[in-house]
Amino acid sequence: MATLPVSNPPINIDDVQELRKINPNTIPERFVQDVTERPNLNGIPLSLSPSPDDMPIIDFSKLTKGNKEETHEEILKLSTACEEWGFFQIINHDIDLDLLESIEKITRGFFMLPLEEKQKYALIPGTFQGYGQALVFSEDQKLDWCNMFGLAIETVRFPHLWPQRPAGFSEAVEEYSREVKKLCQNMLKYIALSLGLKGDVFEKMFGETLQGIRMNYYPPCSRPDLVLGLSPHSDASAITVLQQARGSPVGLEILKDNTWLPVLPIPNALVINIGDTIEVLTNGRYQSVEHRAVVHQEKDRMSIVSFYAPSSELELSPMPEFVDENNPCRFRSYNHGEYTVHVSESRLQGKKTLNNFARI
Numbered sequence: 001m002a003t004l005p006v007s008n009p010p011i012n013i014d015d016v017q018e019l020r021k022i023n024p025n026t027i028p029e030r031f032v033q034d035v036t037e038r039p040n041l042n043g044i045p046l047s048l049s050p051s052p053d054d055m056p057i058i059d060f061s062k063l064t065k066g067n068k069e070e071t072h073e074e075i076l077k078l079s080t081a082c083e084e085w086g087f088f089q090i091i092n093h094d095i096d097l098d099l100l101e102s103i104e105k106i107t108r109g110f111f112m113l114p115l116e117e118k119q120k121y122a123l124i125p126g127t128f129q130g131y132g133q134a135l136v137f138s139e140d141q142k143l144d145w146c147n148m149f150g151l152a153i154e155t156v157r158f159p160h161l162w163p164q165r166p167a168g169f170s171e172a173v174e175e176y177s178r179e180v181k182k183l184c185q186n187m188l189k190y191i192a193l194s195l196g197l198k199g200d201v202f203e204k205m206f207g208e209t210l211q212g213i214r215m216n217y218y219p220p221c222s223r224p225d226l227v228l229g230l231s232p233h234s235d236a237s238a239i240t241v242l243q244q245a246r247g248s249p250v251g252l253e254i255l256k257d258n259t260w261l262p263v264l265p266i267p268n269a270l271v272i273n274i275g276d277t278i279e280v281l282t283n284g285r286y287q288s289v290e291h292r293a294v295v296h297q298e299k300d301r302m303s304i305v306s307f308y309a310p311s312s313e314l315e316l317s318p319m320p321e322f323v324d325e326n327n328p329c330r331f332r333s334y335n336h337g338e339y340t341v342h343v344s345e346s347r348l349q350g351k352k353t354l355n356n357f358a359r360i
């Protein structure tokens with residue numbers, strides 16, 4: 001990931017967990033969103049029973065272990081999920097449920113450390129690595145009601161950011177990330193098949209892949225209607241795997257047909273979303289979808305998010321299979337590393353970065 005010049009003097013950012021501890025009923029002005037950005041929490045369902053309008057659920061075991069017919073049917077479902085939603089949940093993925101539990105435990109353990117301890121691993125400005133808030137460029141920029149801890153898994157790591165506490169942190173993250181990588185490779189294979197492409201097309205194209213993990217901790221907030229946990233954005237990855245921690249309230253929302261829809265947490269399922277890379281390669285047939293996080297008045301929330309992306313050396317442009325006279329080429333060619341730099345240079349703003357790469 002690219003490193004930008006450190007802003008001088010450094011920007012002061014209040015730590016939301018500390019704010020919550022010291023003065024639980026006060027929300028500093030910098031966290032109060034402009035009226036148009038505030039979440040409408042009336043739409044958040046109280047019951048968690050699924051309805052037909054919910055995001056599709058893909059049964060991973062039917063993709064990998066089903067008979068021919070089952071696999072074919074599930075691939076069709078996957079194609080609709082990617083084309084119409086850009087987001088779906090997977091069940092029966094092969095990741096051990098104990099591993100899902102242990103990554104949540106270790107994540108909570110880290111965020112519950114005293115501030116001084118966490119600050120030993122402070123965010124490196126211009127990157128997504130370390131503890132704090134990323135993409136803050138000015139004193140008057142609105143801040144998210146979130147603490148994050150990000151690490152590169154592949155390729156360039158900053159070893160001093162890997163915490164000593166809680167015990168077993170690094171081992172859990174390594175093991176989890178190995179399993180997530182396998183899942184991403186598999187999902188990319190089935191996504192390729194769902195597009196009528198050869199299963200190994202992305203793996204061959206991507207070269208030395210990049211993988212990162214971002215742990216998000218959203219403390220409760222006395223006025224969840226005024227703040228955002230995470231501002232609207234699409235992910236710069238090829239695909240993202242998002243784990244909503246057990247017991248977390250609804251918080252992730254996606255923008256579908258101009259409406260923010262909550263993503264109901266399903267125990268043991270993982271959320272997968274299409275990132276900007278796949279949108280470009282498929283010339284917009286599968287699109288990365290804007291999403292954001294909202295927070296809860298009484299409950300905290302955690303998510304563990306893994307990003308899987310091509311090598312930063314890769315030159316990207318829409319694949320010829322998706323370009324014809326009815327579907328003119330929508331993006332200019334670019335280098336993936338260049339794209340990552342753009343992402344790290346401006347605050348989260350929906351799909352603004354990708355739009356900069358669109359052909360006029």
Ligand SMILES: O=C(O)CCC(=O)C(=O)O
Nearest residue numbers: 214216252292293303305
């Ligand atoms: O917490 C969530 O559910 C959203 C996290 C997210 O979108 C991200 O980290 O990119």
Ligand SMILES: [Fe+2]
Nearest residue numbers: 233234235291
């Ligand atoms: Fe995201």
